[in-house]
Amino acid sequence: MKLIILDHYSQASEWAAKYIRNRIIQFNPGPEKYFTLGLPTGLPRDHPESYHSFMWNNFFKHIDIHPENTHILDGNAVDLQAECDAFEEKIKAAGGIELFVGGIGPDGHIAFNEPGSSLVSRTRVKTLAMDTILANARFFDGELTKVPTMALTVGVGTVMDAREVMILITGAHKAFALYKAIEEGVNHMWTVSAFQQHPRTVFVCDEDATLELKVKTVKYFKAPPQVNRKGCIYATNFGMQPRWQANAHTSAQSNGSS
Amino acid sequence: MRGGQGAAEARVLQFTNCRILRGGKLLREDLWVRGGRILDPEKLFFEERRVADERRDCGGRILAPGFIDVQINGGFGVDFSQATEDVGSGVALVARRILSHGVTSFCPTLVTSPPEVYHKVVPQIPVKSGGPHGAGVLGLHLEGPFISREKRGAHPEAHLRSFEANAFQDLLATYGPLDNVRIVTLAPELGHSHEVIRELTTRGICVSLGHSVADLRAAEDAVWSGATFITHLFNAMLPFHHRDPGIVGLLTSDRLPAGRCIFYGMIADGTHTNPAALRIAHRAHPQGLVLVTDAIPALGLGNGRHTLGQQEVEVDGLTAYVAGTKTLSGSIAPMDVCVRHFLQATGCSVESALEAASLHPAQLLGLEKSKGTLDFGADAGEGASQGYWAAWPYL
Numbered sequence: 125m126k127l128i129i130l131d132h133y134s135q136a137s138e139w140a141a142k143y144i145r146n147r148i149i150q151f152n153p154g155p156e157k158y159f160t161l162g163l164p165t166g167l168p169r170d171h172p173e174s175y176h177s178f179m180w181n182n183f184f185k186h187i188d189i190h191p192e193n194t195h196i197l198d199g200n201a202v203d204l205q206a207e208c209d210a211f212e213e214k215i216k217a218a219g220g221i222e223l224f225v226g227g228i229g230p231d232g233h234i235a236f237n238e239p240g241s242s243l244v245s246r247t248r249v250k251t252l253a254m255d256t257i258l259a260n261a262r263f264f265d266g267e268l269t270k271v272p273t274m275a276l277t278v279g280v281g282t283v284m285d286a287r288e289v290m291i292l293i294t295g296a297h298k299a300f301a302l303y304k305a306i307e308e309g310v311n312h313m314w315t316v317s318a319f320q321q322h323p324r325t326v327f328v329c330d331e332d333a334t335l336e337l338k339v340k341t342v343k344y345f346k347a348p349p350q351v352n353r354k355g356c357i358y359a360t361n362f363g364m365q366p367r368w369q370a371n372a373h374t375s376a377q378s379n380g381s382s
Numbered sequence: 383m384r385g386g387q388g389a390a391e392a393r394v395l396q397f398t399n400c401r402i403l404r405g406g407k408l409l410r411e412d413l414w415v416r417g418g419r420i421l422d423p424e425k426l427f428f429e430e431r432r433v434a435d436e437r438r439d440c441g442g443r444i445l446a447p448g449f450i451d452v453q454i455n456g457g458f459g460v461d462f463s464q465a466t467e468d469v470g471s472g473v474a475l476v477a478r479r480i481l482s483h484g485v486t487s488f489c490p491t492l493v494t495s496p497p498e499v500y501h502k503v504v505p506q507i508p509v510k511s512g513g514p515h516g517a518g519v520l521g522l523h524l525e526g527p528f529i530s531r532e533k534r535g536a537h538p539e540a541h542l543r544s545f546e547a548n549a550f551q552d553l554l555a556t557y558g559p560l561d562n563v564r565i566v567t568l569a570p571e572l573g574h575s576h577e578v579i580r581e582l583t584t585r586g587i588c589v590s591l592g593h594s595v596a597d598l599r600a601a602e603d604a605v606w607s608g609a610t611f612i613t614h615l616f617n618a619m620l621p622f623h624h625r626d627p628g629i630v631g632l633l634t635s636d637r638l639p640a641g642r643c644i645f646y647g648m649i650a651d652g653t654h655t656n657p658a659a660l661r662i663a664h665r666a667h668p669q670g671l672v673l674v675t676d677a678i679p680a681l682g683l684g685n686g687r688h689t690l691g692q693q694e695v696e697v698d699g700l701t702a703y704v705a706g707t708k709t710l711s712g713s714i715a716p717m718d719v720c721v722r723h724f725l726q727a728t729g730c731s732v733e734s735a736l737e738a739a740s741l742h743p744a745q746l747l748g749l750e751k752s753k754g755t756l757d758f759g760a761d762a763g764e765g766a767s768q769g770y771w772a773a774w775p776y777l
Contacts, residue, residue, distance in 0.1 A: 191431040
């Protein structure tokens with residue numbers, strides 16, 4: 125894995141955004157060649173906090189994507205499992221997910237794959253854990269009774285099939301989950317740990333999220349550029365290289381600069 | 383929300399690179415329009431899976447709802463109170479010319495006139511939708527003749543009337559059928575005014591208090607009977623007095639019906655109201671302020687001497703005088719100038735200034751769902767026409 129540690133939330137966000145941009149450009153998509161970006165989904169359609177509204181206001185309305193190239197799981201579908209199966213088919217039809225971007229729950233879940241989810245699961249309906257409901261209550265005026273208790277989600281296996289996975293983890297409240305995900309074993313109680321077995325994973329975090337990690341781990345991933353080691357990507361290295369080089373260390377600037 | 387089956391096939395227009403006035407704020411958002419209505423792009427994206435057919439770059443400008451002028455007596459040489467055979471083309475001319483000042487809906491105003499004039503003119507000015515051809519007519523504003531003698535201002539004394547024994551019947555006899563009428567200005571101290579106000583209100587006509595010597599109590603009673611507007615605050619009414627604020631006191635009265643907002647017209651041309659007075663009114667009751675032009679036929683005629691009906695008028699910049707005198711002869715500041723002057727004189731936000739000329743008059747007339755706003759479902763049109771106008775690079 126690559127572990128990218130930035131000083132602050134805003135720097136982590138910017139780094140991640142530029143990474144996605146670079147990947148899309150390097151992929152060079154076209155009419156027959158789709159860059160499929162995966163994002164976790166779930167809540168019912170019409171709610172103001174639905175992922176449809178969220179995705180529209182925070183992403184789709186700012187770019188020129190055609191609506192037909194967007195696919196969001198429909199929580200209001202009549203047959204939910206059929207909806208999930210169809211979603212898996214659409215992913216296959218688009219050529220598979222090139223890059224999956226997700227966060228991590230305080231209980232270590234990826235998408236809504238709650239503790240206990242199968243690590244080879246596919247898109248399906250999941251009952252949400254109390255931790256997740258509590259975490260989402262802020263979108264429903266703090267009223268726990270208003271938070272949906274079920275969600276449609278891509279499975280751990282679905283995400284593992286992506287060619288690359290990027291996980292964003294910020295804040296001290298996620299620190300323990302990050303520790304469990306990368307310093308302990310692969311465990312279905314902390315489903316993000318499944319990505320230890322994925323060939324190409326990037327974890328992007330801020331300082332606070334590393335609070336539960338061993339000093340040794342953090343030092344390794346924040347090592348200065350002269351050390352020849354795998355997987356250190358420099359925050360300032362946003363140039364449009366023609367090819368992605370996993371072992372490149374092209375500049376001597378430290379990461380974390382704006 | 384959508385304008386019917388046919389509208390679903392109409393072209394979708396997207397205005398980008400603009401700031402739109404929505405929810406009292408200027409937001410960096412695109413404005414989407416289809417079939418004469420403001421469109422919700424999220425529904426278009428997820429339900430219809432469509433993109434815009436045409437995009438227009440607004441160059442960073444503000445996109446504001448079209449202004450609504452509820453008091454305008456004419457302009458460009460046209461006098462609405464003149465009983466000609468072809469009143470319609472005069473109205474159409476004014477409607478077309480005020481578009482370039484940002485006004486997309488208006489209420490042609492008739493000053494105190496004899497009944498023959500009303501009977502001839504009123505039926506010739508129907509309510510009409512706006513478009514690229516000109517601003518829409520929302521209905522007439524009849525200012526007078528049921529007003530106070532002492533506060534008649536420039537209205538001809540000979541044609542003043544009161545509600546005699548038959549109250550509302552007298553009004554009907556004077557004006558004729560009221561189908562095209564939207565606002566009536568009257569003085570509430572006249573006998574039987576409360577019956578008349580109630581009758582007008584039940585017919586959906588907005589009653590405005592003006593050209594009056596009413597004290598605060600009489601004004602409050604008139605509001606209880608249904609009055610919702612004050613015609614050009616400060617002008618043609620008793621001055622504010624600390625023991626009896628008169629009609630001006632309505633702005634802060636605590637004896638009004640709960641939840642009722644009293645609206646008041648202000649002529650913010652820099653001449654008719656001292657900026658300090660403008661600020662006092664605005665600070666006391668900002669949500670009720672409605673910018674009006676109260677423009678006279680000399681609007682837009684340019685500097686120099688003009689003959690308007692029986693009068694000779696001298697125009698100098700933004701002021702019009704009775705020729706050869708220093709007597710003000712009415713307003714000639716167009717609405718966009720009024721908005722800018724209001725903004726500068728009160729130091730209020732751009733959003734407030736724009737709302738005073740769009741949202742507030744729409745609320746006064748109960749039209750805020752479709753006019754004076756850029757909310758989804760509100761009226762819009764192609765080009766500079768009803769519902770919106772792109773301008774204001776300098777604000």
